[in-house]
Amino acid sequence: MIYPFQHFHSIFGRIWTVILTVFSTSAHAQTDTSHYSTVFGGTKPYRIYLPASYHAQPNKKFPVIYYFHGNKGDHQLPFGGVPALVNDASVILVAWNGRSVPQDDRPYNIGYHSNINYQVQFKDYFLELVHHIDSSYRTLTDRANRGLIGHSMGGFMSFFLAGKYPQLVSISVNSKGSPEFFAGSPSRHTLYQQRYMFKNFKGAQQEPKLDFSYEAYEGPHQLNFEQFRDAFRFVAGSIGTTAPPPQRWHHADLYSEFDVWDYAVKSNLTTPGYIELNGVTQGGFTAQTRAWQPDGPSIPGTDLQISTAPVYRPNATYSILQYDKNKDSLSNRTITADATGRIQINTGGTPVIFGIRTKNSAPEIVLADFNAGRKDHFLPHKTPASIRLRLLNRGGSTSGKLTATLSTTTPSVSISQPSIQLPAITSGQLAWTDASFNVTANQEPPADGSSPFVKFQLTIKDEKGHSWEEEFDALPFFAVNTFNEIGIDDGDSEIYGSGNGNNIAEPGEKIMIYQFSHRTKLYFEDPYIVSETLHDDLQPDKWGDGYALSSLIRIAKNCPPGHVIRFLACYEVKEWKTIKRNVTWGTFSITVGQ
Known part of the structure; x- marks a missing residue:
């Protein structure tokens, strides 16, 4: 081998x-x-x-x-x-x-x-x-x-x-x-x-x-x-040839308290999961929790206390721009750096973008969201998609006119229109772009347990000479076979799901979905799925460092009967002697109450 x-x-x-x-x-x-x-x-x-x-x-x-x-x-x-x-x-x-x-x-x-x-x-x-x-x-x-x-x-x-x-x-x-x-x-x-x-x-x-x-x-x-x-x-x-500390960085940590790049984070996190700081510069950062990497939901009830590096003027007052992604709300407040030049920010576990700025400080453009031609974030598979961006200027002044360039190293993904021209964005402005990138994802879904996400890099420049780098993942809704042997555990196993046990997904129930006898890992965007947790299996027991993951989801109590939920899904089976992961992908839909 x-x-x-x-x-x-x-x-x-x-x-x-x-x-x-x-x-x-x-x-x-x-x-x-x-x-x-x-x-x-x-x-x-x-x-x-x-x-x-x-x-x-x-x-x-x-x-x-x-x-x-x-x-x-x-x-x-x-x-x-x-x-x-x-x-x-x-x-x-x-x-x-x-x-x-x-x-x-x-x-x-x-x-x-x-x-x-x-x-x-x-x-x-x-x-x-x-x-x-x-x-x-x-x-x-x-x-x-x-x-x-x-x-x-x-x-x-x-x-x-x-x-x-x-x-x-x-x-x-x-x-x-x-x-x-x-x-x-x-x-x-x-x-x-x-x-x-x-x-x-x-x-x-x-x-x-x-x-x-x-x-x-x-x-x-x-x-x-x-x-x-x-x-x-x-x-x-x-050894000895390392570049200087980064001007912009990301970090995900599974501990409730940690220090990185002279930032200190404390929290009341008591459940498994991660705390993330993303896009960290002197001009701000995004903070959030995730139940798992890379796309887990936020962890409710989490309080974060973040102390920045001492990169601000001691005892000076700064304006804090705060964009709450879940609430889609912008707010402003002022805060004073301490005597060492650190700023203390408290926030919850849901994703929030913070801008730390003074009057007329440089613009700083960051990615707040994107979509791929629909209301969700899935990329169409093997058909062209129009990716639009939602940008936020978290800096203290208006940018010049913008040029945004999209690239990826993911194989078999083409971008026919990699650069678009955008108008200037004022300080604190949050805006969807009118122009879009034309992207076609032709890659096959991974059969070996590797990441299914397309990794995009975004470079934004303005006519005043500023430049910003951003990144984001997008999952293709793979054009794969339909899973036709679907089973729903809503409590009948007395192990995973919870509900009335009639094998029908109904409002308020927690369910696990099977293809044949295989528990499935689900990918979805639906407002009536209000929570997801992951179940992990060792398959087989001898291979103690590779885990098959499957989803437990809860249907909202107010989900209307007859509502259709579509899923991209996969399940995994491992081979012991060859140390091989075999992943099978499929799509299917369920109708709530039927």
Whole structure:
């Protein structure tokens, strides 16, 4: 079997995915030591390799590479040759111990629901270990000089931690990492799917700007020295070259409190889900919650407290423009920065765009919404669609006349009219464009579990020399076969749905919809579906890092009988020996009350 490795380049640094192969256990020299961890409340071991130049040049400081082991591993790298790599690269290598307790074979407190057993989180221990290494050894402490390599479950953690702390890590290597795991605390853990989280690495919502390439190694899942060497040399050769912090970024976090790029977020979030900050610049941001990535609904009852970076004039007064997407309402208020130049903003979990501006500050155009020729956001499949934009000027002055250009790296999607001319937008104005982009989505629905969304990049320029970048996803309503063997669980199973159990979708009921015996994941836009939750399955149990998702939806109590709801849907079946995901797509409609 061929397992590829990939690397990505971005304005935040570089992310490299390596799929490595065979196992080796040659003896080697190292320094095994430990430190007291306040996070774990006890001693944690680690292995450290110092280059010969560390002792020969006592005034020199060194980059640091951290290595994260896989399942049943620990901090003891299982092969020789590492000291020579470290000497040649003149870097420090630290291999941590990812066991929550010493007797655990399974590391990092991640996996399926039954694997989340500890309140202690490795995202906290990573910060503690970095602080310990930086305070105990002569290290270069900026993010440009800190990289990660992880194998298998450690590969998942390598991307997870690099995405959680982009301000601390410049380069991340994922060797055969799991595609998705649940992560968090026992009482509140959330599905983290790597394919939807690249937004965290580069400060943009989509990944197309990452420079992607790959090679292939043939072999099984284990790690051997030669392929570790390749990963190590890539990181060591790239370290220290990271671009400066981004002027615009996005971040999604599954924890109720987090810090990123000097922004601090606190919340009362107690259920699984994410907090997102999108399109963050000095001129504002969008804040919201999502029950899941990338398109989950907002989480009701959530309060967010956001403290910005200290980028504003201390004690100065700013005008805050606030656009509530759910209420479709604009409002203005004033707020005063604190003595450090931070602004404190409180909001709920529904999506809100904030503009932070002064009188006559520069215009800033952001995307508030779009449609694809109908009232919903679905793209027609294999037929031309007219995409219109709803733009908001959250800045403090009027823009010049605008040129908007749409692009995508999604294969088989064509844009016959990629640029449109738009009038100027005044400060605080919210407006739909009259002109539209002509887009045709010809791609087939993914049969392997990859993202079905089309990723669009939008560049907007005005005649005054301003430029803004935006991104958005659109889902084609795929022209696929109709699911004809539909079954509705409205409580008859006594497991999933809830209702009168007559297998008919009726107002007020919570239902799960089947195709044959397969629970389906649903995609829809209908005002009479008032909530959706996801059910996850392991199929088969042996494959513990790939989850089949299905939808539980609730029909509104005021839904009129006879109302027709149309769905795009899919279901997933996995193969154990080939580690393959088989996804089948279909469409269907149900009539409420019939």
